[in-house]
Amino acid sequence: MKNTATIALKELKSYLASPxxxxxxxxxxxxxxxxxxxxxxxxxxxxxxxxxxxxxxxLLLLVSVLTMRLxxxxxxxxxxxxxxxxxxxxxxxxxxxxLGSLGILTIMLILTLYYPLLLIAYGDPDIGPIxxxxxGIFLLGSASLAVGIFASSLTxxxxxxxxxxxxILFGLWFIGFAATFLPEAAGEFIGxxxxxxxxxxxxxxxxxxxxIIYYLSITALFLFLAVRSLxxxxxx
Amino acid sequence: MIQVKNxxxxxxxxxxxxxxxxxxxxxxxxxxxxxxxxxxTTTMRIITGYLAPTQGNVWVADHDIINQSLEARQQIGYxxxxxxxxxxxxxxxxxxxxxxxxxxxxxxxRTRTDDVIEICNLxxxxxxxxxxxxxxxxxxxxxxxxxxxxxAVLILDEPTIGIDPIQVAMTRQLIRELGKEHTILLSTHILxxxxxxxxxxxxxxxxxxxxxxxxxxxxxxxxGSQRFRLQISGPVKKITExxxxxKGITKVNYEDPNYTIECAAGQDPRRQxxxxxxxxxxxxxxxEQIGMSLEDIFLKLTAEEETDE
Numbered sequence: 001m002k003n004t005a006t007i008a009l010k011e012l013k014s015y016l017a018s019p020x021x022x023x024x025x026x027x028x029x030x031x032x033x034x035x036x037x038x039x040x041x042x043x044x045x046x047x048x049x050x051x052x053x054x055x056x057x058x059l060l061l062l063v064s065v066l067t068m069r070l071x072x073x074x075x076x077x078x079x080x081x082x083x084x085x086x087x088x089x090x091x092x093x094x095x096x097x098x099l100g101s102l103g104i105l106t107i108m109l110i111l112t113l114y115y116p117l118l119l120i121a122y123g124d125p126d127i128g129p130i131x132x133x134x135x136g137i138f139l140l141g142s143a144s145l146a147v148g149i150f151a152s153s154l155t156x157x158x159x160x161x162x163x164x165x166x167x168i169l170f171g172l173w174f175i176g177f178a179a180t181f182l183p184e185a186a187g188e189f190i191g192x193x194x195x196x197x198x199x200x201x202x203x204x205x206x207x208x209x210x211x212i213i214y215y216l217s218i219t220a221l222f223l224f225l226a227v228r229s230l231x232x233x234x235x236x
Numbered sequence: 237m238i239q240v241k242n243x244x245x246x247x248x249x250x251x252x253x254x255x256x257x258x259x260x261x262x263x264x265x266x267x268x269x270x271x272x273x274x275x276x277t278t279t280m281r282i283i284t285g286y287l288a289p290t291q292g293n294v295w296v297a298d299h300d301i302i303n304q305s306l307e308a309r310q311q312i313g314y315x316x317x318x319x320x321x322x323x324x325x326x327x328x329x330x331x332x333x334x335x336x337x338x339x340x341x342x343x344x345x346r347t348r349t350d351d352v353i354e355i356c357n358l359x360x361x362x363x364x365x366x367x368x369x370x371x372x373x374x375x376x377x378x379x380x381x382x383x384x385x386x387x388a389v390l391i392l393d394e395p396t397i398g399i400d401p402i403q404v405a406m407t408r409q410l411i412r413e414l415g416k417e418h419t420i421l422l423s424t425h426i427l428x429x430x431x432x433x434x435x436x437x438x439x440x441x442x443x444x445x446x447x448x449x450x451x452x453x454x455x456x457x458x459x460g461s462q463r464f465r466l467q468i469s470g471p472v473k474k475i476t477e478x479x480x481x482x483k484g485i486t487k488v489n490y491e492d493p494n495y496t497i498e499c500a501a502g503q504d505p506r507r508q509x510x511x512x513x514x515x516x517x518x519x520x521x522x523x524e525q526i527g528m529s530l531e532d533i534f535l536k537l538t539a540e541e542e543t544d545e
Contacts, residue, residue: 006336017324078318082381085284086337087310234288236247 003088007096011070012103020069024062025108031058036115046125048115049203052133056199059137060144060169066104067148068162070097071230075156090230094223097149105141109134129205136202139215140195144169146222153229169195172218237262237389237419238283243292245278252278254443255292262388265415267434268423275443276423277317280393283421284314297388310338313382313418317393319374320381323367327358327377330366331384338385345384352380356410372403379407383414390414392422396429408433463526464506466495470518478516482508496526 015021032051039050074080083093119125144165151165152158176194179187191197195218198211238260245253253275260266268276281287283294285301285308294301299308322330328349335345353362356376361369366377375395382390395411396404411433414420424430430437431451439447468475472490479488479497484505487498499505506523513520 002339003337006333010333013329014322014324077320077323078316079320079322081281081284081286081314081316081318082320082334083337085286085309085312085314086334087306087339088337089306234286236287 003092004096004099007083007088007093008099008103011097011100015066015100015104021066021104024066025104025111028055028058028062028108029111031055032112033115040119046119046123048119048125048130048133051112051115052137052203055137056140056196057170057173059141060173060195061166063105063141063144063148064151064162064165064169067101067145067152067165068158069152070101070149071152071226072155072158072161075233076158084230084234091227094149094153094226094230098145098223101145101149102142105138105145109138109141126205129203132202132205132207135207136199136211139202139212139219140199143195143215143218143222146219146226147172150222150226150229153226153233237264237297238421239293239295240279240283241293243279243282243294244290245275245282245287246290252443253282253289256440256443256445257292258438258445258448260389260419260421262419263415264436265411265420265422265434267430267437268421268440269425269427269430269437270423270440271425274425274440276425276440277393279440280314280391280421280423281316284312284391285309286316310385311388313385313387313390315378315382315390315392315395317397319378321366321374321377324365326363326365327353327369327380328362330377331380334381335384338387340385348384348386352384355383355413356380357406372399375399375403375407379410383418386417388419390418390420390422392420394423394425396424396426462500462504463496463498464523465526466497466509466523467493467521468495468513468518469521470513470516474516475513475518478512479509482512 032055035054036048036051039045043050071080074083084090116125116130119130147168148161148165151168152161154164155161172193172195174194174196176191176196179191179194181187182190192214198208198214201208201211240259241257243253243256244251256275256279268279270276278287282289283296283301285305288302296308297311299305299311301308322333325333331349331352332345335348340348353359356379358373358376358380361373366374369377375398379392379395382392392411396407399407408429411420411422415433422433434451436450437448438445475495476488476490479485479495482505484499485497486500489496497505509523510520
């Protein structure tokens, strides 16, 4: 656990020392702020759906950028050789990277809290959907980070990592839309696999345990795959 | 301290290391010598746990590198050929991270950082971002991270490559100093380096060990032949022919202005050479015995290896 914390802290610090995290956070805040103000002034609706709903695809894109360097850069710079010859388990390396990037995601989401605070100050919003909405976007974000780390573990090229990560994430998101064209059972099954299937429930203020379990499972699955991919590089 | 037994590594179908075995005893400085792509880096990467072997076993301080990997890795300080530096960190924070990865606590890291900074002469650069350091200083930071946790074993892959001559000399001095407290395995393709730093050398070529011995033994072992360097004034062709007829001489080479002769072990042809020169009416200017340089040994071994195939 101590090793995981060491790596997580180091990742967080190096995010904060590099321009990338600021650019990503800046873009996220500008665009979600734009979505939020448009929807608030158009629909006179005291909810944060206006930022959470279009925010999801933006998040998938930005997370891919945020995670692309995590292992690919280590591989390219040779620092992976220091990291995985230290007395540290591969799972601790991956988990540390994940928690470090989760820290940045958390900071990013905390910075958007002024949208609901504005609503509370000037209106009377329903607190439930705000809470579940944030839970939803946090879970979606954590699953996306895991996918991004897995993609980054596959290559020493950051661009390739970002493209692979984006591909998997958008694929998992849009696969749900195929459900309508498939026979009922198959369609439903594909729907369940999709990142977009449970997201609207969270926006509406519904906490579906299946949704929570789904996002946590995707997170765990891709972190596991990342560990295997790291182990696998020893046997090349 | 390091035991390597029947180690074999394939990259896909390409054989990189072919059934090699050797030991490094506690306190030794052993040079791992070979041309580029001989399998040095691969072997070191397997010892440090970066790569898994296809076959064979490695023990570091009696820990199996596969089954007791974490214990084994705890004993190793490793400087890879591409020095693994985070260029966005300062020297101090990098050493702190390297120490923590090896399970050191904060106070231990603090005192030890001061020590290694002094050992590696980095005092003025502790708070400089690594990305701004020159190659030579980066290399010293690399050594510093390798020794911060006082490992029993140091693995240094080409530690003097790509740095300027003064720093090369400093690094060699540093490695000799470190050798007093650590067991060291270092790789190089620079021959004089081995004779300057190491007590023992393992010569590896195309994935196989072609020679392994103490440096002094190696040169006498190889010199099943003795060699002499002569300067003689007189007609080259005639003198060469005459020298070749002297009993015991196996090879005569003329390279202006020296003749180099090789002769079988136990033979001393010097007196006879003298007589022959007098008989021919030529003047023998100098005659000296020369030991075989490591370079000669190396070339001879690797050349033999090639003719085998």
